[in-house]
Amino acid sequence: MQGFLLSLVAFILAIGILVTVHEFGHYWVAKKMGVKVLRFSIGFGKPLWKRISGADPTEYVLAAIPLGGYVKMLDEREGDVAANELDRAFNRKSVWARSAIVLAGPLANLILAVLVYWIVFIVGITGIAPILGAPLPGSAAEEAGFTEGDKIVRIAEMPTPTWDTAFVALLDNIVENSEVLEVTVETDAGATIHRRLPINSRELLADQGDLIAKLGLQRWWPTVDPVVGGIEPGGAAEAAGLRAGDRVISSDGQPVETWADWVRIIRASPEKTLQIELLRDSSTLIVPLTPRLLQREDLSIGFIGARETQSQKLIDEKLRTVERYSPGTAFYKAIQRTGNMISVSLGMIGKLFTGEVSLKNTVSGPISIAQFAGQSVSVGVDHYLSFIALVSISLGIFNLFPVPMLDGGHLVYFAIEAVTGKPVSERIQIYGQQVGLLLLAGLMTFVFYQDILRILPS
Structure with a gap:
């Protein structure tokens, strides 16, 4: 339960940061382009908190569903606009100004990644x-x-x-x-x-x-003796009566020389009862041990809830x-890491379309991302920040996909307008939104399904 709560809080915090930065990109450039911003919302659904402030009033909202956000701008297509404010409507701005506003969200995510990596590389x-x-x-x-x-x-x-x-x-x-x-x-x-x-x-x-x-x-990895260093409460090892200090001699008559040997045997034996020979206080005894099933991705492995404690010193030493770098070098490394991750992400997307990789191996849903968030924050703040930077890059790239309802879809419309000299008709845009909604709904259904498959037993 504690691990679940940690993952949930880490996930919500990360998504909140990334959505805020993304929408702030749209908001800031819209303001610079002279567009009136009516609402800046983090989350969807029922408002939990809202406030109207600023010389040019904007409503700031924190909503109940923390999986996105939006910036609502003055626009004749969404309601009546007073004659004295027509020049501040989004749809009245040049195609280049509108493109800059839309592009600013994904760019803000990429800039955030650079800044986060920069901090990480300075601190270490x-x-x-x-x-x-x-x-x-x-x-x-x-x-x-x-x-x-x-x-x-x-x-x-x-x-x-x-x-x-x-x-x-x-x-x-x-x-x-x-x-x-x-x-x-x-x-x-x-x-x-x-x-x-x-x-x-x-x-x-x-x-x-x-x-x-x-x-x-x-x-x-350090080679250490198969001596139990600790037992997790409620695990298969505790149920079998194993204790800290027990030395494993054999499993079903098979000699166990190292802790790595022991791990391989346990992982290969989910839900199979093993006869374990132990050395305890100069006496030998045999205990039955049944590893429990642990599902990891497409693998089913055995798990008993026992750990060794000898290798930690060797790991720390070797x-x-x-x-860690100086501020100048760290900034260069941050740009380089962000560029590498963008290159890898785009390369994987390309291979997805050529059939070299499957969709289930390249996308993660909210459940998987929440698990990664919890794992990273449990390792340390430095790894959690790196996780945020990586997801920020993914969010920026995803929003540039040429799919209606995403920023990339709007940029496609603007590119057509720039070439033809006239905006894409509202009818086509409505059809595009419907297609985009179906594509995104299908993708979300798929990734949720894959997430559930990953966490359920075979």
């Missing part, structure tokens, strides 16, 4: 250094010469101080249909080596899964890192 964002474990036997990574302990320092031209940046660089190369991944690594001995890893973008994006593993690479 924690991450895990991209150090590799042993490559998978027989894989292209093994043939390319990758070895355990290699630290990825650059992919193509992009520095990779953390796994997050390495993942962005990898996606950037995939959407560009690169056939070879140029990877610079630093070995355990301190040598810098350039390795070339063949990749097939279509195969990597064919289905969900760990892109790193698909390349034949593995993340390095893996944990902070990506």
Whole structure:
């Protein structure tokens, strides 16, 4: 319940910030263009709070449904306009002024992303250094010469101080249909080596899964003994009688050498009773343990609610890192990160239309986004801010889609008007709105359905 509330609050706060910034973009440019703004609303539905203020009065509204917002401007198409205010009506402005007002919303989201990333890079964002474990036997990574302990320092031209940046660089190369991944690594001995890893973008994006593993690479993780460090209340481990300090010897007669071995066995055994041999206080005992089912995306895995505590010190010493820059460098990095994410997003959209990726693997609905919000804020404020920046980029790009009812649809109408010299007829615009409403309703239904599938058991 606590996790649900955290996700809900984090989601509402993030959406509130993003919608406010988006609508403020429209509002600010409309004011600069001399358009009278009648209402600035965050949310839809019944107003929870409203206030009229300003020398040129505008009604400011906070409404009940926090999934969007709008700026209502003076417009002859929506009601009578006094003769002395005709020059302040939106529809009376030039096509370029109207285009600027509409474009300002998505641009405000992209600017917000840059500013948030800038703050994050100045303060510093924690991450895990991209150090590799042993490559998978027989894989292209093994043939390319990758070895355990290699630290990825650059992919193509992009520095990779953390796994997050390495993942962005990898996606950037995939959407560009690169056939070879140029990877610079630093070995355990301190040598810098350039390795070339063949990749097939279509195969990597064919289905969900760990892109790193698909390349034949593995993340390095400390090897620790299979000793239980802690038990979660109400979990399968507690129900079976496991205690902190228990050392796992075997499972169904299969020896367990490391904690990673133990995790693999548990994950592969959802709802299957295992006979676990334990060492407790110099005595051995056998207990039945039935891992519970945990659904993750398209995977069904076992979960018992036990954790180890030995690796934390090793992780802090070797893996944990902070990506931090001076204000000037941080601003450059913020622009670069925003540009990379825009490039990756547009590339994925392009591959969606060519059939190289499926819609269910490229879109997330409100439930998934709320889960990501909760996960990021539980990690730290730095990761939550990065989440907001990423969703802000997505919101800006989405609103530029050439679909009626979105900002991009209005820009298409204005482009036609600029070419033909006359506005698109109201009849066509009404038809366009109906089509746009159907498309958006269909998309929302699809993403909600996918969200529900992700959280329900098979």
